[in-house]
Amino acid sequence: MKKKLLCVLLIVVMLATTVSLIACNKNSAGEANFVVPEGGYDGSAVTLKFYHTMGANLRAVLDTYIVEFNKIYPNITIEHEQVGSYDDVRTQISTEINVGAQPNIAYCYPDHVALYNVAGAVVQLDNLINSTEEGIGLSDAQKADFIQGYYNEGKQFGDEFMYTMPLSKSTEVLYYNKTFFDEHNLQLPKTWAEMEALCAQIKQIDPDCIPLGYDSEANWFITMCEQYGSPYTSATGDHFLFDNDTNKSFVKMFREWHKKGYVTTQEIYGAYTSGLFIEQVDTNSYMSIGSSAGATHQRPAKDETTGEYPFEVGITTIPQVNASNPKVISQGPSLCIFGKENPQEVVASWLFVKYLTTTVAFQAEFSMVSGYVPVIKSVGEHPAYANFINNADGGANIAALSAKVCLQQEAAYYTSPAFNGSSMARDEVGALMIKCLTENTNDVDALINSAFADAVDECEYNS
Amino acid sequence: MAENKKATVIMHERDIEKTSKLQVVNNVFGTFFRYLFLIIVAVVVLFPFYWMIISSLKTLAEYRLSVPTFWPKQVVWYNYVEAFTAANLGTLFKNTVIVGVVSTILSLVITVLTAFVFARLEFKGKNALFAMLLGTMMIPGELFTITNYETVFRLGWLNTYTVLIVPFLVSVFYVYLLRQSFMQIPDSLYLAAKVDGTSDLKYLWKVMIPLAMPTIISITILKMMGAWNSYMWPNLVARDADMQLITNGLRNAFTEATSGDTNFPVQMAAVALVSIPLFLVFIFFRKYIMKGVSRSGIKG
């Protein structure tokens, strides 16, 4: 009898475990509309978790400045961790949000924040920025010091609230083979029209070349939308607006370029376009549009015997539709803060974010190591950074040169709207671009029309 | 056949010399083509491994060239140094060994008990239950991850050894393997033990386990290898630096300082480092693994 009871008991325990697990499926994320507690940070001991993607050399910089930060706030412990790539950060956090185990601070891209915000997990920063509590808010001078395009990225979520702070940024720049350009007396293209003429010219000099390589198809499409002023996406209402005639026409134009052999992209080429640019083989490109942060990849390897670079790299801004109203994409990580039950954790997180984004020395050093550009203007006056920029050249100091070019176009930065599904739109227009440029057809318009329609369909289904 | 006549031989006489020669030719060709086939397969199999090794010896710049090189222009070892120094090897090894050993032992105990029940004991619904267990192998496991994450979080297990050990202790596959092995032990042994008044557990310990040893050893090795190689789950639930396992610690996407892209040469170096012990284990225990697989006989 006892044994039977035991048996029954076991089954009951098992069932109970299962049922209880199903039952308690409720959980609350942090409050979005954060209210700064009275008195701001009370000095209590808190431990903050910070997810990022920094490599070892950047982590070293970060560690140095955490020490500095702790001199001001000794009770705030920062535990930071490299969580693989940007995608890994997003996957990890979106899983953790489900149970409220998300970190305090994280590297983010706008679409990540849009995703986290579906659960309302990201803290609105407006109350913190505007707080009058001691040491909390940003002063007007501090606000003004931010490069406006970068700062405004934090407000691209369709509700005019501020969700992220920029940490370090990059954009796309045009790398060109300066040696070749000088040799053939070629002019740098300011507009896409000039670019077309230039490509034709280069093709005549070197018929086996592909004059221009564009690293990212998606960036290309989005930037063109921005330059033409035609709709791409919207954070509110109907999200996917890119199926329009302007966009179709530039896609059609680039298709012709591609068919003529003027241009290729990373996916179309089947390898890094930077590789095509720097390699000294039968096929070459003489221009390459890519991230300003990847400048070292756009520099050819030194000749083993002479120890010199085979050619000099020049860097300039990307071509524009309208040279007087330039638009270049803004990329690079921002920081967001997650809601927590203890408001002191949120305030402390903010203090750390504020420290990283507004400290000149940190911004300068971080930028020099990473190849990204700082987000505050005053870094330019930092002696080390000024020195760094002054020594820019197309060889050993190419990172500085690229930074210098970025800094020159502060006003041109744009960001596209972020919402849950914005990364999907990005993927789709990238694929669309490749398809429309390459697919063989007799009826180009029909191809383009259906590709656009399919892309919108796919976006809408998946969002 | 009363007349005792000699039966007629069906096979015709062979021309002995010709046949012998033909035999030799056949043998030589047969051997040649067999080796040729096996060596071609071996080359195909080895190629990605080779690729992994040479990639780990390339500079990042060379790796990114559009025309891939089949031998590094410049052999560099710093990728290994970086993979090595980026991780806290001592802790990683300690954690991996603890998790590997404990989970293997517990898993063995559970697997043995479960397989024993399914192989020897009789109760209502046994077959249905076993079929159900096998059925779980059919479900795409990807969906379990989030639910299981929730579960272990609620149990407060995040960043503990428990979370690395407990959730995957039961492997239906191993239960299945071992059950097959147990089933091949004759029933008469069990009956004899029962007559002698031997308890089930004693019988299990004294008779079945020794007889099924090859399978148990191969399960042990496979489980250990699994612990060494597991990535997805530990990566999700044990992120604390002092809780990470070797694969996570070494593989955790080595990113380039600038673009944030994965630095593949370093990652390849890390992957190679992680693979070496596994490979050694296979070389040393190949005999047991083979034995276990063949003995278990995987029959319906």
Place this chain on the structure above:
Amino acid sequence: MVDSKHKWKAWLYLSPALILLAVFTLYPIVNTIRLAFMEDYGMMKALSGATFEFGFGNFEKVVEYRNFTTCLKNTVLLCVLTVPISTVLALLIAVTLNSIGPLRRFLQTIYFLPYVTNSIAIGMVFAAMFNIVGNVSAEPPLITTAGIINNFLGIFGVEPINWINVGSSYWANITVMVIYIVWNALPFKILILLGGLQSINKQYYDAAKVDGTSRARTLWKITVPLLSPMIAYVVITSFMGGFKEYSSIVGIFGETMGPPGNKGAMNTMVGFIYQSLEGQHQGRASAASLILFAIIMAVTLVNLQVSKKKVHY
């Protein structure tokens, strides 16, 4: 089978396994079923307090997907192609390996290498081997390098084939996937089949030899039937695995699940499930995985039925 009077004991011994399975396998399954019937369920949405209606909406959504048939077709096609090819190849390799003397252990160890080689590395090398670098879609096309496979085929006068690049054909893509999946599946199958071969009594082969059985006939009439339980096991489990094909496609084509410009052309059911999870459509993903489960279940039942007839025990 031996009857045990102490049935409670059976349950006692089973309890650790059952409790763990209940919590970490059964419960997730139950949860999956629950979510599959909550229309348009998304986990993030649920966190923000949204409620969901009960119904078949998720299933409808799955079936309505414009690429649903593509996913289904790819899944089935890859499975139907790779399982027989890899099994036959593994069998041939195992039999050949079993028939040689010197180098046997060495080769066997080599064949196991893919088992410990990381899948990232393998996918990357396959992509690199088939990759054409160049502007293949420009007029005239411009090829920087046609990749090792095309270069090898070039020796025999074959024009470079566009395997996985922009504008590559569906069947070229399928071919690459089949080669990759088969390659990936070989080590385990060779291991299992070799194990099986070694447990076959050598006397059967001696008997066949005395009777002058040719190699092919020995393989087909003796080895295959005697190995049939192993083969059935391998086939059934690889069908189960084959329907869950996903990571191998990511390995070759990346998250776009297709060649550049043809996103999703190689997408599979599990690919669709991942895509839905990424888009925070956990309900839809659950529905899709139930559909997939039903398919696998049906195929497995058919497999079992066939093997009952064909397999000699």
Place this chain on the structure above:
Amino acid sequence: MKVVLENLTKVFPSRNKKAGEEVVAVNNFSFEIPDGKLIGLLGPSGCGKSTTLYMISGLQKPTSGKIYFGDDDITALSPENRGVGLVFQNYALYPHMTVKQNILFPLQNLKGEDKLSKDDMLKKAYEAAKLVQIDELMDRKPSELSGGQQQRVAIARALVKMPRVLLLDEPLSNLDARLRLQTREEIRRIQRETQITTIFVTHDQEEAMSISDMIVVMKLGVIQQIGAPQDVYDSPENLFVAKFLGTPPINVFDGAIRDGKVYIGEDAVLDAPGVEDQEVYVGIRPEGFELAEDGALHCELRSVEVMGRDVSIVSANAQAHTPVIRSIINADNKVDATQKEVRFNLKAHKTFVFAKERVTWSMANEGKTLYTFNKASQTLNAKYDGKSYDLGVLLTDEDIAKLEKQAKQSLSPVAKFFIKQGKKLLGAAQAKVAPAVELVQSLIPEKPALTGEITYKLAMGKNKEGQTLYFAGGVDNARLCVTSDIQKAVDLHAELVTKVVGEGKKAKTVVEGYNVYYLDGETKVYPEITVANGENHEKRIFL
């Protein structure tokens, strides 16, 4: 088809690679099997009988020697070209095929000019099935058959293509006693009907004797005796054969020949006129005893077992090798079971005398004996250049110590080391006999197949002339050195140890040429050293 085996030898490499030993399974085997006869290969397990069978089938290749079918040398042919049928011990029936498919299988393999039509195949298959009386079971699977039926199917499968030679490996061992009797008659009948030369292997002497036209008794790869079963039983050539045949087994006594009479203990049991005096073994078949009040052989009566026609008397004798001796006499003889003593006369044709003094081993080169070891006298004798040297002498611990002292003063460090090792060996063995003898004994293991490791020994001894001799060598028989020059012995030992043991190489590498170091330190290479071994020297002495 006549089958001739000529100097057939099969050597297996040792399983233990490190030991590198080789196992001689069949040693220099020659005999002729007449056409159409049923031959039994008989011997204890491990005697090489199955190996012989497999060599005839072609599944195993002989190391040396030739096999003829008729006048054709078929040694190089592979099995399928020999036209043999083989029945395996476990039958090896294909479990997935029906009986019919199993029997058809060999026919379906025939190619070219041998190829049969489908109808012919079926006809042949049914003929074969009928022959073994299983034509009713054609559609069953082997698992649905009894052991005896499976055996018949296996025979049918082997017979179906009418082989030139039929081979059966332990055909009855998997059957129960009743079936065994029945099946062996069946085999006899089938062989008679088909007239196919049939060779079968068994370890059961009764089985072999009951149905064979001729039996071949084997031991350790060497033929002991060949002949018709009754002849072999009635006239065994050595003690092994005598002991191996017959149930109940032969009774063996220690005995002696003195003054033309055979003695067991003090009992003169038989006349042996003209035979040299010597220690002998006396073997008496159970039926060789005659109860007699005044019988010559005195035994202590233990019990009397009545078995109907016969009476079995169990008694004991101090000289017997077994605790009891068993004699079977006609039941007409009344035995008083209460008596303490029983006396027998012996039947001369049932009593065999075997030489006792035996050479346990000898080592010869080109027919000339080099060394002989006599187990009975525990002496080792070396012969060269027509001279004989007795080598085995007791060596005391004192002697060894003295030798060592001498050695230490004059030897190189290497030699000292090995002397020390040699002492250790001696100490461990607690040798009473001279180490030389012990050494040589260890060189020739009785069952070379079973010793897993090679031991290389270095030892010292003294011959009768008082000359000190040194021994070095290994059990692989590759090298043996008996020399008065200690440096030679030490060098060889060192060479063996470092080359073979030290570097883990196979012993094979040092087998090139058989170096024998002579007593005077001179080295000669003998290409062919044969080692004769074992009890087959316990030859019968014909009275």
